Amino acid sequence: MSCSCPAAEARPPLENLLLLADARTARVIVTALLFALGLGFLYVTRETLVAFLFAIFFAYLMSPLVNNLEKLLKGRGRAIAVLYTLLLALVVVFFVIVGPKVTREAARLGQALPGLLEKVSSGEITNQLEQQHHWSHNTTEAVRAFLVSHQDDITALAQRIGVRIADVAKQAWLLFVVPLLSIFFLKDGRGFSDFLLTTIQSRPQREFLENVLNDLNQMLAHFIRAQLTLAALSLVVYSSFLGIMGVQYALVLGTIGGLLEFIPVIGPLVAAVTILGVVLLTSPHHWLVILIFLLVWRGIQDYVSSPHIMGESMELHPLAAIFGVMAGAEIAGILGIYLSIPVMASLRIVFRRWRLYTEKKKFGPLTAEYSIGTPSGHRK
Secondary structure: OOOOOHHHHOOOHHHHHHHHHHHHHHHHHHHHHHHHHHHHHHHHOHHHHHHHHHHHHHHHHHHHHHHHHHHHHOOHHHHHHHHHHHHHHHHHHHHHHOHHHHHHHHHHHHHHHHHHHHHHHHOOHHHHHHHHHOOOHHHHHHHHHHHHHOHHHHHHHHHHHHHHHHHHHHHHHHHHHHHHHHHHHHHHHHHHHHHHHHOOOOHHHHHHHHHHHHHHHHHHHHHHHHHHHHHHHHHHHHHHHHHHOOOOOHHHHHHHHHHHOOOOOHHHHHHHHHHHHHHHHHOHHHHHHHHHHHHHHHHHHHHHHHHHHOOOOOOOOHHHHHHHHHHHHHHHHHHHHHHHHHHHHHHHHHHHHHHHHHHHHHHOOOOHHHOOOOOOOOOO
């Protein structure tokens, strides 16, 4: 009779290794599938996610005011109600005082654009430039030939711009939805974070999530307020200088410049080209002064205002910023462009925290020099 013993039933080492490899492979495949499904879900629901992201950013913008009012009114709900009432009053006052002027300028610019583009594409604009800048006949003919040869390209570019503007107009519903969603984030935002933390049982993982949430909170709060300040500066400076120079549509061009300030690298360039293009078409005798102004103001914003106001809270390489802008445009259009930089910065924070978390598991607690989260790089 044969004796059954554990040694006889033990699997060979090679078989154990194969089983372990199969288990790891299965986990990798399942993880990859879940990740792909998650990305697919995010892409399908991207329009809804855009609304929620804008609501989160708006809540971050309003949060300091709500916190201060909460101390005075002894209730967060009352503070939110008072703040929204004041905001509604400010919006009404703005549209009563400034709105009609912006609307009139935008309407006049929209009516004039087809004629201006026709002057450019046909080369007729060269006659006006020749008279004002005393161009030679050869220069005038060379510019006219260039414009005529690229007539189709100019028309196609104008059509693409029109399509983009129409896409933005289709998202007007966000102006109503975002403030409403922000009410819930302002009122219950703290509860959302606490609920997420309570779902994690492991202490190291809970600390990791808490650190990520703290870093995201600090970065987004600082970025949104700083970026809004920079955009407001550009809007006021553009509108004021162009108005002083007697440029047509100064307020509309200033508003465009302020809105494009939210888009790093590409936004200011597009704003400068737009302003200079309209100036060349409507007030060409000012073009050199406007060009010098645009260069000087860009230098002030990049090397004085932005470092002082924004600080080092983003720390994104220009190539990463450009990639984010292009990817955001592909995923969610114009609105995706505006969301690209904070999303890229958020992903960077998650990656850095995950790297610190894995290093801590391997090597033990890290020194304070590795902490991140505040704009200066040290937790307070």
